Structures are given as C-alpha cells and as structure tokens.
Amino acid sequence: MTDAVLRVDGLVKRFGSATAVDDVSFSIAPGETLGLLGPNGAGKTTTISMIAGLLVPDAGSVTVAGVQMADDPVGARRHIGLVPQDLAIYPDLSARANLDYFGRLQGLRGAALRRRIGEVLEMVGLADRAKEPSKRFSGGMKRRLNIGIGLLHQPDLLVLDEPTVGVDPQSRNSILEAVEALSVEGMAVLYTTHYMEEAERLCDRIAIVDDGRVRAEGTRDQLIELTGGVDTIRLTGTGALDTGAEAVGRVPAVERVVRDGSTLVLTVRSAPTAVAPIVNAATGAGLSLTDVEISRPDLESVFLHLTGKALRD
C-alpha cells in the first residue's frame, strides 16, 4: 500500500527494563479505520504517543502522509489530529470559544478560522449548542468537542485514545456516530479501545494488542477465522428429539450434536448458511422447534484464543 496515510514500522519503546511496545507495525489507508484493541496496559497509549511525536521510539519509524516523524516532526504532526484520553477543554468557555482559542494556538486567524470552526462544529454535531459554556455539556458532547479541537487543522489522520471511557451509553453512541461520519468523509482513523463492541462496529481492520505486541491483525472475520471459526446453533423443541439429533447430525456443516434436555446444541461451520438445511432436517424428522439460536465467536473469543486471557478482567 503506497498511499497509506500512516505507516508504523517496528516500533519499540522501553521504560527501564520493561518493553511497553515491542516491534509494532501497521498501516492505515485514507478512509480506513484501524482499531487497536487490547486491555489496559497493553501499550496502546504508548504507541499513540510515538505516532503523535510526543514520545521518541527506541526503534522503528512512523511515517504520516509520506513524512517521517524522525526527520520532520513538525511537518508530520501537521497531518495528525490527536484526541487524548483526558479532556483538554475550558469548561467556562463555549464550544465555539474553545475552538477559537485552540484554532489561534494553531495559527488560524480571521475568516479562515471562523469558517473552520463552523465546519468542525457541524462535523462533531455541536453546531446548535455552540454558544453554551461547555461545562453544561454531557460527557459525550465534551468528548466530541475534544475531537473537534483535534480536527481544526484539517488532519489526514485522526488518532483517538479510548474516547468513550467513562461516558454513558447514549453519549458513547454519539461519539461513535461522529467518528463514523468522519470516516465516511475519507478520514483515516486510528482508534484505541478495550471494548470489542466498538472495535467491531467502527473498525475496518483491528490489531489485537497485548503486552506491547500485535498478536494478530485483520478484519473482524479474518480474526474470527483464527479461532477455527466454529459457530453454535441451539435448537429447542418438542417431539422427536433423538431422531431430530440424528437428522441434523447428517447435515454436512454440522460437526457435533449434543442433547441438553429439550435443546440440541450443534457445533457448526458457517451457521448463517447452514441454519436453513439444519432446520429443515430437524422438522423433517418430526421435531417441533420452539426456538433457534445462533451464536458466533466474537473478538472476545479471539483475544482469549490468542492470549489465554479475557479482554476484560
């Protein structure tokens, strides 16, 4: 991929004898959202800090829009909008005044600054509340203002460090919607999180990180393949359960059938396509189904498979 907005190659960061980031590499194309998914302490913030030029790596390189961070940190940073974990807004100032203040810090002035503030307020969905002191905002609105500040200088890459930690579900949704809208507009996004639901919803590709290393990287489906990709279908019903079990066991996609009371628990390859022949086989054998439930492996199962640990502990 020659047109990557961000390219990270072999990044290493040590603190004393501990290696916080250990040979991390990935790239992000325009319009693509890459998730760094890993538990607290996995090395996500340290990785982001090196990408944003706030920490100097012990080894490896960061290239943003073709500019090497080590050669030209000011030039490289110009392409990055960093949204840190902690809020960096003035509570007594309105959204507009906050953006005005940070825009001036970045050297924007006059009509160009006013125009950009208007655009940013639209992008983060705060245009109708722009004049209110930000201390009256919900958690999600404050975070969106934080994102807006990161967007003022029109970066090519937006880097978000766990932007939904500590906000309520509704606010979380409004933050995710704002990020989705930016991605649709072509922004490259690096999104760190320890919530697998967010990684699944937002990210085109996900890098699973643990102990400073990328354990696996790919689309959600590619990562799930790593677990062996087997799904579970639960058929609950009345009638000929034993004959039903034998019949569904003959469907090619079914690997195993276990009877649990009035439920047949099936281990299946590719449940969405296999479910119809399975239901037909069961009903054809005289089973009256009252419930059919499909469960597929998720990123939590992938993390467990790769690291032997739960994502949330």
Ligand SMILES: Nc1ncnc2c1ncn2[C@@H]1O[C@H](COP(=O)(O)OP(=O)(O)OP(=O)(O)O)[C@@H](O)[C@H]1O
């Ligand atoms: N300045 C520092 N000095 C010493 N150790 C550090 C420093 N910064 C981070 N670490 C250590 O490096 C490891 C990775 O931390 P990092 O903050 O990057 O993880 P994270 O995945 O972002 O988790 P969190 O969400 O908790 O910030 C941790 O073990 C942490 O204690």
